[in-house]
Amino acid sequence: MTRIILIGYMGAGKTTIGKALAKALGVTFYDLDWYIETRMHRTVKQIFDAEGEEGFRRIEHNLLHEVAEFENVVISCGGGTPCFFDNIDYMNRQGKVIYLKASPEVLYEHLKMGKSVRPLLLNKTPGQVREFIVEQLAHREQFYSKANYTLDINLLDNHDKINITVDKLQKLIEK
Template identity: 35%
Template sequence: MLTKHIFLVGFMGVGKTTNGKKLARILNSSFIDLDELFVQQEEMPITTYFEQHGETAFREREREILKSLHTIPPAVIATGGGAPCFFDNMDWMNTHGITVYLQMPAQALAQRLAASKKDKRPLIKHLDEDGILSLINERMLLRDPYYAKAHHYVNVLELDLEELAKKITARE
């Protein structure tokens, strides 16, 4: 049983939700997707919230929801791609849990995102694969210093969830 939250961080589309669900099963823990929690609490898709209120309001509300998680039992939590990069969110996650940075080469990530349901991702919904790759490269320059604060780094293309679970439980 977990004694701390496990926060999965990384760029959109890297597999935080998919791998988070599997990791939670391995650790016999519950799973929370921060974006899904946002949608439930706000009763609207993130893209709609972005359009109606803007990114600043979204990031402020995202932060409130993230920090409210300290009141629940330890779980595996998939964060939104930008969540660690605003306010003191990454430092807060490092203090209140174990952070895992899921990484993927930019080209592989661009291909994955181009083939995904882009309409659910406000930052890429109007971009082709080249535009997505440009966005990834541009955003990673800004985001990597935050992601780099994570306790663990994992290349998703070489991910072994059983091994990751052992590392996490050894750290608790």
């Protein structure tokens, strides 16, 4: 049975790498945010707007416990998922947890290029976004560092490198 859980800050490439890794392993891919949206029939932003971050984190925690019971999956979690409740310890018990680690500058560049709405970054200037990333990473590192494995993705900037990263991940989890 395969159960791989990808964690890291928003913009680290969890969904992109997760899809490619799941395909390479021949298993199903789940993005936890997408799973939440499907089950709740609302976007993450709508949940944040209606219930605040605390309400969203409760829903996220409950649905993490649902999806992390599935077998033969690669799951990408939201950037904050490991940092609330006992989520990181639970994930470590459920499967192989991999922290996709990147510098604040790389994350900022990835987020700038991304097209998805990030509720925590709305209405912030570029300077405020950079500062926010640095502050949040400093806080979240204590949770991220509890992952079974850490993979530096600072050089992940094209599709060839995604394939190289998937190969590295496969070798890492086979050990």
